Amino acid sequence: MxxxxxxxxxxxxxxxxxxxxxxxxxxxxxxxxxxxxxxxxxxxxxxxxxxxxxxxxxxxxxxxxxxxxxxxxxxxxxxxxxxxxxxxxxxxxxxxxxxxxxxxxxxxxxxxxxxxxxxxxGDTDEESSDGFCARIVTRSPLMKEVLAQARMVARSDTSVLIQSESGTGKELLARSIHDASERADKPFLAINCSAVPESLLESELFGHSKGAFTGATKNHDGLFQAAYGGTLFLDEVGDMPLGFQAKLLRVLQEREVRPVGSTTSVPIDVRIISATHFDLEKEVEEQNFRKDLYYRLNVVQLTLPPLRERRDDIPLLANHFLREQAQSKGQNPKRFSAEALEILVSAAWPGNVRQLQNIVEQTTVLSSTQVIPAQLVQNALKMDSGEIPSFAEARDNFEREYLAELLNITQGNVSKASNLAKRNRTEFYRLLHRHHLDPSEYRGRRQA
CATH class of the missing domain: 3.40.50.2300 (Response regulator)
Structure with missing residues (x-):
């Protein structure tokens, strides 16, 4: 090591x-x-x-x-x-x-x-020696504590509730628990309960028989059957309709499902890991979630910290996503300037790790140089939060992109680029300096 x-x-x-x-x-x-x-x-x-x-x-x-x-x-x-x-x-x-x-x-x-x-x-490598939670990139003490708890619970067959904000990596943690369990060689299946209409939820989870409803042309195994011996991840379980919660509770109690349109029950063997961004205890108090189902799901609760509480992970995650982007395109990874990293570390991140990944992907695509500038990150954060840039910011963005495109077309030849822009070389150099553009980075570059 x-x-x-x-x-x-x-x-x-x-x-x-x-x-x-x-x-x-x-x-x-x-x-x-x-x-x-x-x-x-x-x-x-x-x-x-x-x-x-x-x-x-x-x-x-x-x-x-x-x-x-x-x-x-x-x-x-x-x-x-x-x-x-x-x-x-x-x-x-x-x-x-x-x-x-x-x-x-x-x-x-x-x-x-x-x-x-x-x-x-302790060991601050991104993954432990046996590979537990290898997919989760962190050095945060808060995250390390959660992962230690997850590691212990993975050895059992206990139901787990992951209660955290959206975008913190709940499914990633659920997969890690499955991979470290005795069910690792069996299926891990996931369903987003908020994305499936109530009319289809029962069929998706429990299955249906041929002829059960219009369009049911053959028997269909639900996720409980398909995940037999493995793990079923119920994401956003707090959005599950109240009427369906009673049906799910019965399945968990009886350890069997009855497909829609069938008169025969089928035994199931799955471990349940559920997740929600809601405070389910509060939802129970307000009678939006069944108390008996809550206790059935919440045997062990894990809480992933939001990204704003693990800021020392932000540069690590940003560089990890940059490497992933580069590998997917067969290119050398880009990097953020020191100023850009400072902006990333200090941002609010309401969308957590998922939002950071989106910002990295966006700025990687839009950056015309290997070093991603601070202004590009700032603009991406503003657009991601729905903010409209000021006229001056929009003009600067256009000017920077226009100059970069000219350098790209002329492969860094300033004389040709200034002629195309109908500006003298001195003024053109001044514009390049203002936007931190280096003509040498474009020389020898083939146009796409």
């Missing part, structure tokens, strides 16, 4: 020596000769421990620590300090830095502190 350490120090000789020693001891090491470079590597390298010098020319170790504390609170930071700055190092440890070492230090002592940090903060 890799143990990723990010080293930050503007002393290049020390950086090289420490890096070599850590690598020889089995660590996966990335090094940065300054605080600014170190911060830029956090999202791409995904370290499990940061070791940073306290005194540096561009951004000092305290600034690095403050950034990590604000954006990656579960990431341990070890400070390296000279004798004269020990009070600052002590202040950093008081505020949450894992430890500090005084220069000159012994490499064995540093390795010991790194191993202690790894042990204290």
């Amino acid at each position: 890799s143990k990723r350490v990010l080293l930050i120090d503007d002393d290049k000789d020390l950086l090289k020596l420490v890096s070599m020693r850590l690598k020889s001891d089995g660590f996966d090491v990335a090094s940065a000769d300054g605080g600014r470079k170190g911060l830029a590597m956090l999202d791409s390298f995904q370290p499990q421990v940061v070791v940073t010098d306290l005194r540096m020319d561009d951004i000092d170790g305290m600034a690095v620590f403050e950034y990590v504390k604000a954006n990656r609170p579960s990431l341990p930071v070890i400070m390296l300090t000279a004798h004269g700055s020990i009070p600052h190092a002590l202040e950093a440890t008081r505020r949450g830095a894992f430890a500090y070492l005084t220069k000159p230090f012994d490499s064995a002592e540093l390795i010991s502190e790194i191993n202690s940090a790894l042990q204290a903060h």
Whole structure:
């Protein structure tokens, strides 16, 4: 298992020596000769421990620590300090830095502190060694706690209710529980209860016999039968019509279904995992959901935190979606600028992870460069929330896209592009600079 350490120090000789020693001891090491470079590597390298010098020319170790504390609170930071700055190092440890070492230090002592940090903060790889919840990308302590609970409940046959906001990944968690259960080699089937009309819900879940209604030309197995031996995921169960809830309760109690139009009941063997964005307890109090069905479904309840409560996952998820986009198209992955990532991390995300995925897909398609700019992310968030851009914003967007298209057509030839735009080269260069467009990125590019 890799143990990723990010080293930050503007002393290049020390950086090289420490890096070599850590690598020889089995660590996966990335090094940065300054605080600014170190911060830029956090999202791409995904370290499990940061070791940073306290005194540096561009951004000092305290600034690095403050950034990590604000954006990656579960990431341990070890400070390296000279004798004269020990009070600052002590202040950093008081505020949450894992430890500090005084220069000159012994490499064995540093390795010991790194191993202690790894042990204290646990494994922060995206997936555990046995692959549980491998589909779920996270480093958030809140999510880790939910996944630990899910892991325990997966071993049993207990009914699970996942009660969380829309877009948080309820079906993904349900699939992970199924995959880790003894039913993993049997079907996992899902139905969105809010998307199926009440008149068809019974047929979809329980099945129907030939001739049961107009259009029923043959016998049809419902999902309870089709998922025999496996797991049935009832998504948005809180939207299930009140009249149908009694029928579902009877099926769960009797462990058998009677297809529509049939006089014979069929035994079932499924595990039920249900999910809702409603507060079902409140729905029960308001008599919108049956209390007996609620208790039947809610044997174990799991709650996925909304994305706004796990902001340290946002860069990780954004980069994950960028890689997925690139792989699906056989291209090199694009990346977000530092400013764009800041906007993503600070956004409200009412649509949670699903909304983030949509924004990543949208900006990937619209970006004419490998680095996705902040303005494109800002515009996508506004449009996604239904906001109409101002006239000035719309004009800037058009101008940027127009200039990018000219560079694309001329393959980065500024003379040709300025002629097409009927502008002199000086003015054209000024426009390119304003919109952060680099002609060299378009040279040699074939037009689509």
